[in-house]
Amino acid sequence: MKRDDTMSKHVRNLLLAVLTLLPAAVMAGPSGQALSFTCAGCHGTDGSSVGPSMPAIAGMDPEVFVDAMKDYRLDKRNPSIMNRIAKAYSDEQFKEMAWFFASQRLHLQPQVTDAALAKRGAELHQKHCEKCHEEGGRPGDAGTLAGQWMPYLQYTMQDFLSGKRDWPRKMKRKVDAAIEDDGADAVSALIHYYGSQH
């Protein structure tokens, strides 16, 4: 029955599009988009952030987005301001916003990186991080690392390492292993690797 409903909606949309020759997207009511307007101030237009300490959320995994928003709402993740913002939305609205950002393309800004560190970071990533942060940390179910703003990554790693934010399952073990390999430079190398990607 669901399929039939969907089909009839398609037919309806087709008829409307033919009749008015107007983009159907306008008529569909961009609720997620409307909700997301408020995010643009910090996270940039459609989530492609231009401020270095502000994470890009365009193309973000929608479930990771919802997880993050719920954590903010519960004052987890060492929030600065997001905890206050998150409390204003319902689960359904989180989902709407998540789908909106998941539908956007991530526009990356070039960042200044140390090539040698980035190279070493690539090796560390491959050894310790790739299984979760697949394809060099491209957006996925483990978040967005590739091309992410380096200062943001720096803050986040500090939060993890200082215990201000809970480690995701298994991550501490992996980060510890990377630090055991390369000492204090390990995290920095990884961040340069992620920042070096476009």
Add this chain to the structure above:
Amino acid sequence: MPRRIMSNRAARLWVVLLTLCFNPALQAALEQPTGGLMIDNFDPETGKRIIPNERCLDCHGDEKQKTDVRDDGTPVKIFVHKDEIEASVHGKQSCNNCHVTIDRVPHRKAPEVIVGCIDCHRDTWVQYKDDPSGKHKRLKVVNEQIDSYMQSIHAQPNSLDQSRTNATCYDCHEAHNVGELGSIQRAEKRLKNPEVCGRCHEEQLKAYRTSDHGKAIFEKGDSESAVCSDCHTTHEIDSPETDKAKLAITKNCGDCHEEEQRTYFDSYHGQVHRLGYTNTAKCYDCHGSHEIKGEDDPTSEIHANNRLENCRVCHEDANDNFLTFWPHGDADDKEKYPGLWFFKVFMQALIFGVMAFFWVHVMLWLYREVMDRIQGKGFIEDMDKPDIVYFRRFPVAWRWIHGLFAISTMALILTGTTLIFSHTGWAKAVVVFLGGPLMEGYIHRTAAMIWLGIFAVHLAIAVSNIWRKRGEFEWFGSTSMLPNMKDMRDLRDMFKWFLGKGPRPEFSHWTYWQKFDYWAPFWGAAVIGSSGLMLFMPEKTALILPGWMFNIATLVHAEEALLAAIFLNSVHFFNVHFRPERFPMSTTIFTGAIPFEEFRHDHSLEYERLVASGEINNYLVRRPSRRADLAASFITSVLIMAGLALLTLVLIGLITSPS
């Protein structure tokens, strides 16, 4: 996925399609995939994350890291063979089609292995059972196996932990390596079967390893040898204590050991078993089960030194003579069992000879009487002068003897032929009706005792009669039952009459066919009675006779009984009841009296002799009362119906006989 987004996406799609229609020039530009958007990783219908198998195999397919550490620090095996999965019947399935609880990668919490095979196989079969490509036809078997499994002991809640079943699909089927029919995986799986079962059934595996079956599997890699599932079935597994399992195991032994099963089913043990009962010796009662070995192995249960112990489980007083019993004696194997073969050939020649002769006799007689009646000849009742005078042919004692003899014979035929024809549905139904093989045995033996008792009483009466008349009794005279030369001449003349080449012979007190009917039970009593007594008391019999006498006794008892069953219920019935002059029946054996005119026609020489000697008046009686006539007709009808029913069952058994 939220509805608004879905509508939004669908609407965009339509716009794109419309634009394509109106502006083909744009096609090239739009061929660039929309891939790269995060939402493409989610199913537009359900909104659920699409997790490609490669994503799972990033971790679970890493040969360098086949184990991981659980949150509590314990190691856990996580490795699966990518190649095996892809080569398996499920190679095209997504991992989380089965691992339905996995919705996030990396897993946010330690995943539980919750896999249900049944719903998917059932739903897929329902969906594709009419698919003409036949690609999913194997699912039919899979669904049958599911049904069997659900009834099996493996699908029952475990007694130590009721939250789980005793075993489930993937305990036996290597979850990621289910091969197609005829694939290498399946051949390998067969060889691994004992070890898979042995994970739980350790004791049985240990014993199996020492068996001939196990050695062939483990030492020679011979996949033709029997593995657990060959005997215990794959999915209909039941406790070996149940009749269902016992019957299945015997059947399954026979899948490979066909000859041995055939010969087993010829034995009393096998006949009862084939009726669906397990109280007699089964394959593994003698051969052992998991530790089964050849007879030359001194540790084998069927080694000459160990065999008697198994006999004594049931036959407590079995002596050494039991060892010479042929449990798989084959009457068709002249080389190995010449004695048994001889008896079979002899008995079958006897059956074929007697039946062929008398059926020809019946057919010709029928032909002649029909032809005579058409021509208005023969004995025809005069409706204007109904018989009021009867001839007293049988005294009361003989009438009772015949009645009890008929009933006990029929009881013996009914109960005995269920064993001979244990392959038939009717035999199984009769045994159930009678209350099982033990009750059937009691009935058979009781009837046999009555039968032999009557025979002895009759013999005593006959001998005393002859003794009383010892001065004047003519052994080969017209009133004697002993065959004489006149019988031979009568037989010849009857055939001449049948063929229209002479008159109907004149008979004295007994006709030759009546004499045959009389003497046949003498032979039968000797053969059936003596063999029956041997089988009745095996331990006593073995005190004086070798064990192979049981084989011969079983064979001749059955063959002779068949001959009697067929002869009495066809030839005897025709001679006495069904030939046109008598049809539909003669009640003389129950009333003791025969209509006078009929007597004069059938036994004219005796009539003339009695008239000449003046004794005729001694035998004339009044017509039986209407009530006596009705009673005799009723009893005769019931016995004829029962006899014909038995004949039908016997013929069904013979026609459908597997050997």
